[in-house]
Amino acid sequence: MSDSLGDGCGNPTDVQVSLYKRWAQGGLALSIIGEVQGSPHFAEKPGNLVLNSSADLEGFRALAVAGRADNANLWIQLGHAGAMADGPISSPKGPSALDLPGLKCAELTLDEILAIPAEFARTAVLAKEVGFGGVEIHAAHGFLLNQFLSPLFNKRTDAYGGSLENRMRLLLEVVDAVREAVGPQYPVGIKLNATDQLEGGFQQDEALKVIAALDDKAIDLIDISGGTYFPGAPSSSDRAGTGPYFVEFAQRARTKTKIPLMVTGGFKTFDQAEAAVSEGQADIVGLARALVVDPDLPTKWQEGRDKHPLFPRFSAPPEGGVTAWYTMQITQIASGGAQLRADELRDVIEVYEVRDRKRHAIWKEHFGIR
Template identity: 75%
Template sequence: MQTSPLAQPLTLPCGATLKNRIAKSAMSDSLGDGAGNPTDDQIRLYERWAEGGLALSIIGEAQGTPYFAEKPGNLILNNQSDSGLFERLAKAGATDNAQLWLQLGHAGAMADAPISTPKGPSALNLPGLTCGALTMEEIGALPAEFTRTASLAKELGFGGVQVHAAHGFLLSQFLSPLFNKREDAYGGSLQNRMRLLLEVINEVRKAVGPEFPVGIKLNATDQLEGGFAEDEALEVIAAVDQMAIDLIDISGGTYFPGAASSSDRAGSGPYFLEFAGRAREKTKIPLMVTGGFKTRAQAENAIVEGKADLIGLARALVVDPELPSFWLSGQRGEPQFPRFKNPPEGGVTAWYTMQITQNANGDAALSPDDLEGVIETYESRDETRRRIWNSKHS
């Protein structure tokens, strides 16, 4: 039997080896307990994904503090966390020689207002988005905050960490001229706008040492007019190439209110593969490409053509948690994605998030026809967790 290109191991610059070329990219699984700790459901979910044959799962996103979370189901990893639950999660995600990395998050301007006071690079007052501006002192404290979370992740047994600088979250906001109107050392030129990201990477690497995997998730573009564009992203990749990074995960889009997510856009193929081909000319760091892989052939071709070293799957692994094992053995070509009729904004994301819960519990798949009820359940669960969050962290 011919071996799939996806079955090749990948050795990262730090020396760690991924057993194949399939990864679960970070999604907001929204399975934290509302106080910032993992749940039994979450632990089962990452064990199931590991048993499904992938090499790497990235859990999105772990906050360093309770003050800028994207959702009340996010994890918080700091000295007040339940270390025993995090250790169980790390161990479950490492089943069958898989790796589980923590995505280091900070939602900034996109922080969930009912449980936080959103702040970004600059004050904004837009429809659906109001935030204050971070002070220089607050910015100066951020690298240490990311570093504390990364160090704890290593201590508790996680396989690596990923710095989240995509999808409109804080480090992505600093990169984008739409969010970042600062006139000091952290705004204006791209060199200034990428300053915080490079400071975070540098401090995280110093803290975890040379042999612990550190990745970064970066937008190819935030897909907003006047925002962070591909040529700027290539410049950031060239700068990151000079640093001790093990994996650059290329994605795109933003959760800016009203903006279409990459996942909701029509298209039959990978969204950012051509950009990855351009990025390859800027860096020797392994590239993970996330978004739009619908078939095994698309994933295999990306590896063979050298545009991607690792294939990032998200919604495909929600509808088919065992997909990697079938792709690696050549038994299945493509997952079956649900089709929705006129879903409201955020509705499809809610459906996939609740399907993740079904997977964690081993329950039957949801139907696309259940969308209205699913959204109601999703919103009700968030409200319950917001009450828990505020009672614990206010």
């Protein structure tokens, strides 16, 4: 998940270190820190981390150590928001120029595209050097690599647009660059959408072809997710009904790859998670909001307790409001605070937005963005 706990300068904070130690102590096998950027120019939020040669590497080392508590593991997610970069702190660019309600971006030049694999690789090398257990390449949720895969966002007519083979070219180049940079033994995963759940977007049959192409690459884990943060788009939970969202797709993916599969999205009970593994749909179950509701859930499930955790119910939440609530509840976990209530949603959203505005100013000052 994107914890949004960076200091506004792209560096880890003490409370962020506490968060990943707390989750590790709760019994999970692996945490993945959402959206760690290689540069400050295409961040998803001002709470993102930026891991490059100018970063506070000692702070990152402390974070890596915390995430290894109690034999857990901590990976970073290699991110680039592209067209979905946060407007107040960036000049969004994607595969193609867009001018849509809520989303406006310029087109990346060919030279800018050719530089992207090396940027991902540099960040991966630093992740390895400071002690993280692995990296996950983010190619889902509407961010840059997913934008290239999607015919809805990618209208290019060069080698990076048009056919699916061309649209997946950048993703495969990033995979190759990262693997070459970190060596053969360091864990490298990829987060991939089963579908964008947008008309005209990246669909399941195309995703299966991408998975088949990845099967020839040195990838250690494919994390299947879906949906997009495109403004106005319904979330996966709005579209997919009850229960885990992507297990049926994972069954189809099994026929295309020997790479271990992780399925993330909609797992709310022990029975759902156990069934996905025992029935061969997933090798690993990804939990997001369930771990925000209860950071001790893995230990409890191992002990046969609390198999049906309670989730908050919100009345007519505004767009992005539920994500804001869960993000601020992550802060509560990290700081040892009390559980937020669902009826506090409006106040929580205000606190969330004020925090981001403050960090927008810090980010722009620190990175010299005007």
